[in-house]
Amino acid sequence: MGFPGDIRPGLPFSEIGHGLDAIGSLPALGWAQIVGFVGATEFSGFLGDFEMGKPELDPETLAKRQTQELQHGRLAMLAVMELLRHDKYDEVGELIQGFPFLYN
Numbered sequence: 001m002g003f004p005g006d007i008r009p010g011l012p013f014s015e016i017g018h019g020l021d022a023i024g025s026l027p028a029l030g031w032a033q034i035v036g037f038v039g040a041t042e043f044s045g046f047l048g049d050f051e052m053g054k055p056e057l058d059p060e061t062l063a064k065r066q067t068q069e070l071q072h073g074r075l076a077m078l079a080v081m082e083l084l085r086h087d088k089y090d091e092v093g094e095l096i097q098g099f100p101f102l103y104n
Contacts, residue, residue, distance in 0.1 A: 019087035 003013040008027050016025045041047055057065070 020084060021087075 002016075006012050007016060007030065011027065016022055
């Protein structure tokens with residue numbers, strides 16, 4: 001299941017690959033839109049630091065929660081890398097060759 005229609009004239013969404021295959025399938029202007037949007041959001045600070053909704057915490061608890069958030073972000077990055085690895089290597093033999101230190 002996917003989006004109906006075309007991502008650009010003549011290229012339907014159904015022809016865009018999944019995972020790593022999508023990187024080469026996406027048109028250059030699509031990448032420009034993604035990079036431009038992310039860059040504008042980062043530069044403007046629109047999705048930045050908001051005071052509303054922040055709990056009143058003592059400095060020790062706040063530091064602990066900030067450390068937990070940083071660790072969860074690192075774990076999420078590792079999980080994405082693992083998903084990309086599975087997308088690239090779908091044969092068991094290639095998986096074992098990719099990380100031999102896990103199987104010795």
